[in-house]
Amino acid sequence: MSADQMLAFETDCHIFDGCGFPAPGLHSFLFEPLFTVGGFDFNKPMLLAVLSTVVIIGFFWAAFGRAKVVPGKLQMIGESGYDFVRRGIVYEALGKKEGEKYVPFMVALFFFVWIMNLWSIIPVAQFPVTSIIAFPAALALIVYVLWMYLTFKKHGFVGGLKNITGYDKALGPILPLAVVLEFFSNVIIRPFTHAVRLFANMFAGHLLILMFTVASWYLLNGIGIAYAGVSFVMTVVMTAFELFIQAVQAYVFVLLATNYVQGALAEHH
Amino acid sequence: MQLASEGEVENPLLPPIPELVIGLVAFAIVFIFLAKKLLPMINKTLEERRAAIEGGMEKAEAAQAEAQQVLEDYRAQLADARHEAARLRQEAQEHGVAAIAEMRAEGQRQREEIIAAGHAQVEADRKAAAASLRQDVGQLATDLAGRIVGESLTDHARQSRAIDRFLDDLEAKAADTTKVEAGR
Numbered sequence: 358m359s360a361d362q363m364l365a366f367e368t369d370c371h372i373f374d375g376c377g378f379p380a381p382g383l384h385s386f387l388f389e390p391l392f393t394v395g396g397f398d399f400n401k402p403m404l405l406a407v408l409s410t411v412v413i414i415g416f417f418w419a420a421f422g423r424a425k426v427v428p429g430k431l432q433m434i435g436e437s438g439y440d441f442v443r444r445g446i447v448y449e450a451l452g453k454k455e456g457e458k459y460v461p462f463m464v465a466l467f468f469f470v471w472i473m474n475l476w477s478i479i480p481v482a483q484f485p486v487t488s489i490i491a492f493p494a495a496l497a498l499i500v501y502v503l504w505m506y507l508t509f510k511k512h513g514f515v516g517g518l519k520n521i522t523g524y525d526k527a528l529g530p531i532l533p534l535a536v537v538l539e540f541f542s543n544v545i546i547r548p549f550t551h552a553v554r555l556f557a558n559m560f561a562g563h564l565l566i567l568m569f570t571v572a573s574w575y576l577l578n579g580i581g582i583a584y585a586g587v588s589f590v591m592t593v594v595m596t597a598f599e600l601f602i603q604a605v606q607a608y609v610f611v612l613l614a615t616n617y618v619q620g621a622l623a624e625h626h
Numbered sequence: 627m628q629l630a631s632e633g634e635v636e637n638p639l640l641p642p643i644p645e646l647v648i649g650l651v652a653f654a655i656v657f658i659f660l661a662k663k664l665l666p667m668i669n670k671t672l673e674e675r676r677a678a679i680e681g682g683m684e685k686a687e688a689a690q691a692e693a694q695q696v697l698e699d700y701r702a703q704l705a706d707a708r709h710e711a712a713r714l715r716q717e718a719q720e721h722g723v724a725a726i727a728e729m730r731a732e733g734q735r736q737r738e739e740i741i742a743a744g745h746a747q748v749e750a751d752r753k754a755a756a757a758s759l760r761q762d763v764g765q766l767a768t769d770l771a772g773r774i775v776g777e778s779l780t781d782h783a784r785q786s787r788a789i790d791r792f793l794d795d796l797e798a799k800a801a802d803t804t805k806v807e808a809g810r
Contacts, residue, residue: 414660421667460665461665491643495641495650
């Protein structure tokens with residue numbers, strides 16, 4: 358483990374000490390395994406992913422476990438979260454009748470993504486699990502499979518292909534080009550952007566917080582203390598900003614998933 | 627950091643398989659718990675709440691309808707009562723007018739009767755008096771003449787006594803006549 362890849366706190370390295378800035382980078386997203394079971398390395402993001410599961414189920418169990426007609430505080434919070442996804446996202450896009458089936462999936466998706474994001478600003482955890490591409494990719498893959506399945510189930514093989522490629526005779530001579538582009542966009546690019554949008558936001562957010570945090574420590578020497586103060590304020594500001602971005606990204610991820618489902622179920626003309 | 631130090635900084639866009647699997651499994655667990663257990667629970671409660679609210683609304687509507695009905699009944703009764711009162715007043719007024727007219731007529735009649743009776747009485751008395759007087763005057767004149775002739779006209783005392791006696795008789799007769807008349 359080389360010194361320049363350690364966090365500033367571990368090195369006790371400050372400016373004017375002849376010590377380089379231990380800039381955070383890709384290595385900040387790699388973790389030593391916490392423990393290894395039969396060649397399987399269990400690391401911090403995995404632990405946080407598992408904890409997310411526990412937190413979500415625990416919360417909803419506490420909120421809805423003994424649901425009452427007149428709700429308590431916790432149930433009220435749970436209900437508003439549930440209603441936010443149900444009415445605010447699913448019903449909006451799919452309508453009440455058709456959307457009801459997809460509500461549990463979208464609710465699970467929203468809270469899973471959000472809690473995975475939220476670890477970024479939880480003390481001790483302080484790492485957004487979704488900044489490891491595998492997690493958003495797994496979720497995007499599920500949505501992708503669901504989308505494919507619904508498309509072909511609804512329209513049959515030929516109809517499904519037409520739906521995916523946006524086949525429309527009215528396009529005339531540019532039809533082949535449009536079909537190729539649509540196919541490329543929907544089948545190959547879309548799951549990728551779906552996953553990467555979430556991943557990159559969380560990745561960048563974590564990097565920013567990390568940058569200002571490390572800098573606050575690194576600058577803590579001589580005249581640098583003034584700059585350290587500014588950096589610390591920025592850390593607080595970025596943390597608040599991240600809190601906002603985490604919710605927005607979870608919302609966007611689920612909104613897109615809902616829109617894909619809607620596209621799969623839509624009648625093509 | 628172990629990996630980093632070994633110079634194996636991977637492309638951050640290449641998903642490591644273990645994380646992928648963990649992510650899928652973790653999400654699957656969340657999804658199954660929510661879809662099979664927890665969301666049905668809250669849906670049931672939400673449904674119950676909706677039913678309760680709708681039930682309450684129905685109850686409130688029924689109560690309102692009943693209140694409206696009662697109000698209408700009451701208003702109808704009030705209107706009836708007003709009509710009845712007006713009718714009674716009207717009737718009483720009519721009765722009063724009739725009664726007054728009747729009493730006036732009765733009074734008139736009685737008065738006339740009394741007057742008529744009075745007139746008849748007076749006429750009868752007058753006739754009786756006249757008849758009696760006529761008879762008496764003749765009698766008296768005859769008596770007086772007889773007595774005057776019978777007595778000595780020079781004897782002043784006797785003459786006086788005779789006149790007094792006559793007058794007494796006359797008074798007694800008059801008293802008898804009055805008594806007789808009062809007896810009638």
